[in-house]
Amino acid sequence: MPNTAERAMGKLTARRGERWLGVLAVGGVAATVAMGLWVTPPDAEEGNVFRIIYLHVPAAWLAYLSFLVVLIGSVAYLVTKRTRWDWLAAASAEVGVLFTGLTLVLGSIWAKPVWGTWWTWDPRLTTTAVLFLIYVGYLAVRKLPDSPARRARWAAVVGIVGFVDVPIVHLSVVWWRSQHQAPALLHVAPRMAPVMAAGLMTGVAAFTILYAYLVTLRLRVGRLEDRAVAEALSPRLGRSAEELMDEAASPQEVRAHG
Amino acid sequence: MTLLRQSWAIAGKDLRIEMRGRYAVGLVLPFAGTLLIAFGLSLGPGRALLQQTAPGLLWLAMLFASVLAFRRSYESEGEDGALEGLLLAPIDKAAVFLGKAAAVTAQLLALAVVVTLLVAGLFGLSLGSQPGAVAGAFVLGTVGLAAIGSLFGVLTESSRAREAVFPLLVLPLATPILVAGVRATSVATSGGTGAGSWLGLLAAFDAVFVAVGTLVFEFLLED
Amino acid sequence: MLSRRPEQEDRTGSPAVVLSGVTRVFGVTPALVRVDLRVERGESVLVRGPNGAGKSTLLRLIATAISPTYGTGSVLGFDLARERDEVRRRTELLGHRTRLYEDLTAAENLRFFCTLYGLDAEAVPAALQRVGLAEVAGERVRGFSQGMRQRLALARLAVREAELLLLDEPYGGLDAGAKTLVDDLVAEAAIRGATLILATHEAAPGAPATRTLLVEEGRASEVRP
Numbered sequence: 001m002p003n004t005a006e007r008a009m010g011k012l013t014a015r016r017g018e019r020w021l022g023v024l025a026v027g028g029v030a031a032t033v034a035m036g037l038w039v040t041p042p043d044a045e046e047g048n049v050f051r052i053i054y055l056h057v058p059a060a061w062l063a064y065l066s067f068l069v070v071l072i073g074s075v076a077y078l079v080t081k082r083t084r085w086d087w088l089a090a091a092s093a094e095v096g097v098l099f100t101g102l103t104l105v106l107g108s109i110w111a112k113p114v115w116g117t118w119w120t121w122d123p124r125l126t127t128t129a130v131l132f133l134i135y136v137g138y139l140a141v142r143k144l145p146d147s148p149a150r151r152a153r154w155a156a157v158v159g160i161v162g163f164v165d166v167p168i169v170h171l172s173v174v175w176w177r178s179q180h181q182a183p184a185l186l187h188v189a190p191r192m193a194p195v196m197a198a199g200l201m202t203g204v205a206a207f208t209i210l211y212a213y214l215v216t217l218r219l220r221v222g223r224l225e226d227r228a229v230a231e232a233l234s235p236r237l238g239r240s241a242e243e244l245m246d247e248a249a250s251p252q253e254v255r256a257h258g
Numbered sequence: 259m260t261l262l263r264q265s266w267a268i269a270g271k272d273l274r275i276e277m278r279g280r281y282a283v284g285l286v287l288p289f290a291g292t293l294l295i296a297f298g299l300s301l302g303p304g305r306a307l308l309q310q311t312a313p314g315l316l317w318l319a320m321l322f323a324s325v326l327a328f329r330r331s332y333e334s335e336g337e338d339g340a341l342e343g344l345l346l347a348p349i350d351k352a353a354v355f356l357g358k359a360a361a362v363t364a365q366l367l368a369l370a371v372v373v374t375l376l377v378a379g380l381f382g383l384s385l386g387s388q389p390g391a392v393a394g395a396f397v398l399g400t401v402g403l404a405a406i407g408s409l410f411g412v413l414t415e416s417s418r419a420r421e422a423v424f425p426l427l428v429l430p431l432a433t434p435i436l437v438a439g440v441r442a443t444s445v446a447t448s449g450g451t452g453a454g455s456w457l458g459l460l461a462a463f464d465a466v467f468v469a470v471g472t473l474v475f476e477f478l479l480e481d
Numbered sequence: 482m483l484s485r486r487p488e489q490e491d492r493t494g495s496p497a498v499v500l501s502g503v504t505r506v507f508g509v510t511p512a513l514v515r516v517d518l519r520v521e522r523g524e525s526v527l528v529r530g531p532n533g534a535g536k537s538t539l540l541r542l543i544a545t546a547i548s549p550t551y552g553t554g555s556v557l558g559f560d561l562a563r564e565r566d567e568v569r570r571r572t573e574l575l576g577h578r579t580r581l582y583e584d585l586t587a588a589e590n591l592r593f594f595c596t597l598y599g600l601d602a603e604a605v606p607a608a609l610q611r612v613g614l615a616e617v618a619g620e621r622v623r624g625f626s627q628g629m630r631q632r633l634a635l636a637r638l639a640v641r642e643a644e645l646l647l648l649d650e651p652y653g654g655l656d657a658g659a660k661t662l663v664d665d666l667v668a669e670a671a672i673r674g675a676t677l678i679l680a681t682h683e684a685a686p687g688a689p690a691t692r693t694l695l696v697e698e699g700r701a702s703e704v705r706p
Contacts, residue, residue, distance in 0.1 A: 078477055133430035140423050144413070147507060149550070153477045154413070158427065161409065164470055165431050168463050172434040175455070176441060232509045237551075247551055267596045271582070278584040278621070338630075339578030342546055347597035348570035480565075481547045 018220075021213040028206025032058070035199040049113045054199050056106040058207035059099050063128060066096030066211060067135065067163055074159035077152055083226070086152035089159055091218035093138050095211060100132040123177045127170040134162040148229070261356070264349045268357025272331060273364060281330045282365045290323045290373050298380055305382055312383035313443040317436055319373055320366065321403065325425050327362050327369075328407035329414055336415045341479075351476035359401075359408035359471070366400040384447055391446035391453040398460035399439040405467035406431050412478045434463050491571075492558025497522045497645055497676035498543055503552035505538055505699075512538040514699040515552070520676060522557075522644075525689055528680035529704070530696035536680040537577065539696060540647045543678065544574035557644055570598075573643035575651050579630045581622045587633050588618040594637055608640040612662060627654050635659075638666045646670050648679045661687065 036054030043050030073089030076082070107125045108118045119125075138158045145151045230241040237244065276282055297315045302308050308315075335341035344354050374392075377383050385392065410427050413420045442456035498520040505513040512535045520526055530536050541547050543556055545565040553560075559567040581590050591605045609618045612632040622630065631654065638646065651663045664687030667677060671689075679690070693704040 078474070130430050130433050134427075137423065137427040137430065140426055141413070144420055144423065147481070147550075149548075150481060153480075157409075157474045157477050160474060161406075161431065161467075161470055164466060165434070168434045168459070168466065172437040172459055175459070176437050229509055233506060233511060236511050237504055237514055244551070264597075267593070271585070271593050274589065275582055275584045334582060334584065337583050338581045339576075340580045340582055342576075342578065343580035343594075344597070346544060346546060346569050346574060348566045348599075349597055 018213070018216055021209065021216060025206070025210040025213040028202070028209050032199070032203040032206045035202050040196050040199045041193065046114055049110060052106055052110045054203045056103060056110060057200055058203035059103040059106060060124070060128060061204050062207045062211050063096055063100040063103050063131065064166075065208070066092045066099060066215075067131065067159075067166070069215075070096065070135075070138070070159045071163040074156035074163075077156050078160075083148075083152065086156070087219055087222040087226075088215075089155065090142060091215045091222060093135055093142075093155075093159070094218055095214045097132065097135050097139060098214075099207075099211070100128060100135065103128050104132060121177065123170070123174040126173045126177075127166065130169050130173075131162075131166055134158075134165065138162060148226075261350045261353055264353035265356035265360060268344075268353055269360040269364075270357075272334075272358055272361035275334050276361065276365060279334075282327065282369060285330060286323050286326050286365070286369060287372060289326055290319045290369060291376065293319045293322060294373070294376055294380055308381040309383065312377050312381040313440045313447065315381065316373060316377045316383070316443065317399070317439045319377075320370060320399070320439075321429065321432060321436060323369055323373075324362070324366055324400070324403040324407050325428055327365055328358075328411040329421065329424070331358055331362055331408075332411045332415050341412075341415050345479055345481075351479050352472040354479065355408050355471050355475035356468075358411070359404040359468070362407060363400050363404040366403065367396065370396045370400060387449040388446035388453060391457065392443055394457050395439050395442040395446070395453070395460065398457060398464055399435050401464045402435045402460060402467060403432060405464065405471050409467075409471045409475060409478070412475075434459060438463070491644075493522075495555070495558030496520060497524065498554070498556055498678070500543075500554040501552055503542065503549045503554055505535075505542055505547060506550040511699050513542065513549075513701075516699075516701045518694075518701060520678065522676050523671075523674050525671060525677045525691045526679070527690035527693045528678060528696060529682075529693060530680075534696045535699040535701075536696045537649050538699075539701065540574065540649045540678060540680055541576065543645075544572055544576075544647050545569055546574065546576075571644040572647065573638060573641055573645070574647045574649070575634055575638065576649045579634045581630060581633060583623040584621060586619050586621055587614050587625070587629075587636075590622060590633060591636055591640060595640060598641060600640060604640050608636045611639045612636045613658070628656060628659060631655060632659060632662070635662060635666060638670070642673065643670070643675060645676045646678070648677070648681075650681055651679070652681055652683045663687070 032054055036051050040051070040054070042048045069092040070089045073085045073087075073092060077085035077089065104125065107122070107128070111120050111122075112118055138155060141158050142151055142155045145154060227241060227245060230244040233244060234241045294315065297311075297318070298308065301311060301315075332341070335344070345351070374383075374385070374396075378385055406428050410424055413427075414424050438456045438459045442453045442460070445451070445456070446453045496519055498518060500516050500518040503513060503516045503518075504511060516539065528536050528539065538547070542549060542561075543554075545556070545561060545568050548562065548565075553562065555561060556568045557571050559565075559571075561568065582593070585593070587609060588605055591608060592602045594600075595602050595605060606615070606618070609615050612635050614629065614632055614636065617625070617629065622633065625633070631651075635651075646667070648663075648667070652660050655663070667679070667687075671677060680696075695702050695704050
């Protein structure tokens with residue numbers, strides 16, 4: 001199973017695959033913007049400001065999806081020790097922090113005209129803010145140790161712990177807010193006309209493709225970085241850079257020596 | 259030796275060092291006191307506001323104090339490289355996590371008593387109505403803080419840069435403790451109901467973090 | 482991780498140390514480069530080399546304090562990557578850092594060590610006596626001189642019967658009496674069949690060696706006598 005996943009990842013990172021994805025991503029975002037600005041009607045209560053939802057909700061969805069992928073990469077790395085999973089976690093975390101920041105900014109922009117303040121302590125937004133901080137911490141940890149294996153392991157631990165924490169954070173913030181009657185930022189789904197729902201779906205799909213594109217870009221950069229290190233080491237270790245990268249990517253199955 | 263006995267040995271060692279060096283009393287307590295005075299100066303002197311915010315200030319003080327307590331706990335492992343000694347011992351590495359968490363929990367609980375008394379005095383927080391719930395919040399909250407701190411405290415053992423990351427990691431992760439602890443304390447001291455569900459949240463947090471910490475700690479320790 | 486396998490049987494047939502293409506990199510700096518090594522049980526190996534050559538890294542790697550970046554190895558029959566705790570149970574590393582707790586007394590430090598290794602604490606007073614620290618057993622390490630600290634570290638050797646001893650510059654900063662102590666402890670270990678790997682600058686260490694390794698820029702080679 002890991003081999004198929006790796007081959008699929010390999011395909012995605014091939015130049016042609018990347019270009020395809022990029023085109024789809026741009027197209028998708030353009031379609032979302034079009035739907036959001038023109039095709040859908042203004043909201044009954046909030047008017048045109050409501051249109052931010054077509055970017056805000058997909059961005060939030062991506063924020064959480066990317067950290068789910070960080071969790072998967074982290075667990076897979078600790079279990080298999082294959083560096084591909086660490087690359088995936090790192091790439092997804094960077095893209096994820098971007099989308100999380102975007103979610104927060106969009107949430108702010110939305111809040112100002114509607115509620116008059118830049119921040120409403122809306123439970124979902126507050127959880128997203130904490131998520132943002134946790135993953136900034138994750139990225140900070142990635143900068144620390146000098147040994148790549150150690151860095152990957154520490155980051156994996158943070159990735160797992162962080163993800164596990166988020167539902168508890170969310171629950172605590174939701175309860176915290178329910179003590180006061182201030183309303184939530186997001187209107188509940190039943191009020192949505194079909195065309196608005198379609199707009200949201202387009203947004204979610206488009207952003208998911210955008211996420212995949214950005215992650216494959218970032219994966220390529222990660223590969224290049226590791227290659228640069230392997231090439232720096234190669235002359236001193238007397239082995240080719242390819243050999244070093246292969247061995248790092250899939251550590252040999254060890255047999256007990258007799 | 260079982261995991262429990264190994265953890266107990268490590269906790270005992272940490273507490274003995276604590277009693278010798280009196281770091282909680284000499285460092286952490288004054289720090290908490292300084293924080294409270296600073297809170298008082300910045301929010302007071304109006305009695306009403308201080309009373310209202312007292313539970314929050316109390317837990318903020320505990321949160322920051324725990325960061326300091328863990329720095330200190332791992333510092334004694336760093337002085338002569340004793341942490342490597344723990345790594346090289348044929349023990350379950352999770353025992354280091356559990357043992358240190360237990361030792362700091364004990365220290366934080368002692369601190370909590372003093373801080374609560376200070377807050378009651380400085381900010382007029384009344385403790386009367388549900389002391390059991392307040393105590394429960396402290397016990398569960400400090401266990402949770404101890405779990406996070408013991409896990410990531412390993413990062414502080416060597417270089418300066420690592421030390422700076424520690425609060426950055428701990429504070430957001432500890433959000434549920436802060437929220438639940440403050441709410442439970444607030445509700446319990448103002449005679450409201452519902453402290454129970456907050457305590458339940460704290461208990462769930464503790465269970466999750468102790469379990470996850472036990473599983474992943476060795477990955478932070480091994481090189 | 483959570484599996485509690487009982488302590489594994491000793492693998493008495495296997496060599497003390499086998500390293501195969503072991504490389505250890507710190508960042509982009511290789512500290513050990515493609516080291517192949519085989520040490521049989523009972524051998525006494527002397528490791529020489531300039532400062533920064535990788536001697537300490539080699540010893541620490543065999544002790545499982547650090548793991549190889551590339552390559553595989555086993556110690557006393559147990560795999561370096563997957564059976565580290567079994568290696569640790571049978572190996573004692575005397576490194577650069579003393580690994581002591583400043584606020585505990587000499588006796589408390591040694592007793593804690595015994596607890597970690599499942600040894601009887603009754604052995605502690607005798608061990609302290611052996612290394613000449615009996616009188617300061619109840620004093621905190623914080624007040625100890627460098628020489629006293631190293632003696633306390635040596636007490637760890639005295640209290641255990643490790644099958645493999647890894648000594649990294651054990652003579653540094655010791656007076657003549659303490660140096661003799663090191664030699665005595667090493668000799669006792671050799672008599673009971675332990676394997677010894679000793680890295681030192683000392684011109685003529687008292688501990689006898691059956692072979693010598695030279696470590697230079699991370700590479701290890703045999704020195705023919």
